[in-house]
Amino acid sequence: MQRNKKNQYECRSKASLCLYGIYTTMPRDTKQPQPLDYGGVLLIISFLLFFITPLIYGRSFQWPWWIFALIGVSLLFLWLFIQWEIRREKHQKPALIPIQLLHNKSFSYNLPIILFYNFTAGLFICYPYYLQAYLHWEVMAAGLAILPYGLGFFVGPLLFTKGNKSSSFWIPIALGLLIISFIALGVTFYLIAHPFWLTHGLFLLAGLGHGLIMPVMMRESIRPITLEQAGQASGLVSTLIQVGSVLGGAIVGTLFFSFGNSYGFPLALAAALATIGSVQIIGLAFYYTNIKSQ
Structure with missing residues (x-):
């Protein structure tokens, strides 16, 4: 019993020593985390919500006019999202989806x-x-x-x-x-x-x-x-x-x-x-x- 406890103690000590060595010798990441594009997140979620939801429930409601109106609103949110991302790129701010990807x-x-x-x-x-x-x-x-x-x-x-x-x-x-x-x-x-x-x-x-x-x-x-x-x-x-x-x-x-x-x-x-x-x-x-x- 005492030998098992001693072996467990030695294993824990070696593991702690290894973790300490990794922590002190690994190179540090000097990059600063970029702030999240909250405006882009809100706009793209709004676009997907107003676009996908009418498509899912449109047939259940026999495709009334307001279903197509919601899809039109979704396209407005998509346009606003693109304009928002272009503006952030011009000001060299992190963008959720860089428009340069589409280039x-x-x-x-x-x-x-x-x-x-x-x-x-x-x-x-x-x-x-x-x-x-x-x-x-x-x-x-x-x-x-x-x-x-x-x-x-x-x-x-x-x-x-x-x-x-x-x-x-x-x-x-x-x-x-x-x-x-x-x-x-x-x-x-x-x-x-x-x-x-x-x-x-x-x-x-x-x-x-x-x-x-x-x-x-x-x-x-x-x-x-x-x-x-x-x-x-x-x-x-x-x-x-x-x-x-x-x-x-x-x-x-x-x-x-x-x-x-x-x-x-x-x-x-x-x-x-x-x-x-x-x-x-x-x-x-x-x-x-x-x-x-x-």
């Missing part, structure tokens, strides 16, 4: 790609509802039906890390998979209302494209950014991912339910899936524009 063409052209590929969030609103409400599938069966997409989404990052190819190789492939598979899914569900082996395979390819484009764009968006701006850039990318998911869910979901009530749910699902694939063409256009500008 980097490579970074700016990547942002629309990130925005539009997150429109795939609309799939998880429409497809399970279609299977349960229209085809009367059980909840478990509807969940398993989305499994091919999840499998492809899991395999995509593995291919990216093991493939040893540049981003210029993967980006057109990933976006091409999203475009072709989602548009093909729209055509297939328009012709055949029930899922079958072809739709499962197309969902696998769509998930593969989504799983590929996500790590590629995360790396490509940060690659041209300096170390000092990496935090703000990653924060802007993360915010855009959330905005893209909400915007895609609102647009695709509204299209799906509007068409479903008017023209039937098979056509509604076909239009929703084709829309997800079609907006990726815009992202692909920004990619090739970025290539030409370099």
Whole structure:
């Protein structure tokens, strides 16, 4: 017992001595912490609040005029935020999101790609509802039906890390998979209302494209950014991912339910899936524009 206490005492003494040595010998950080941009934080939160909330609840209220008025107010807050950040940069004050980031063409052209590929969030609103409400599938069966997409989404990052190819190789492939598979899914569900082996395979390819484009764009968006701006850039990318998911869910979901009530749910699902694939063409256009500008 006494030997154990002695060993514990020696271990604590050595640990304390090591911590003291680290504290006294490590170089001190001479940089002064920068004050937080409280005005920028307030404006960007106001923009996101007034922009995302109407998109989430707009369909529940049948899109009245005041929903669009709130979205208009959000754009006003976005303009005020940009002006506020420009003014702080002119006075050499720390900014929440330096506007100079957007002057980097490579970074700016990547942002629309990130925005539009997150429109795939609309799939998880429409497809399970279609299977349960229209085809009367059980909840478990509807969940398993989305499994091919999840499998492809899991395999995509593995291919990216093991493939040893540049981003210029993967980006057109990933976006091409999203475009072709989602548009093909729209055509297939328009012709055949029930899922079958072809739709499962197309969902696998769509998930593969989504799983590929996500790590590629995360790396490509940060690659041209300096170390000092990496935090703000990653924060802007993360915010855009959330905005893209909400915007895609609102647009695709509204299209799906509007068409479903008017023209039937098979056509509604076909239009929703084709829309997800079609907006990726815009992202692909920004990619090739970025290539030409370099």
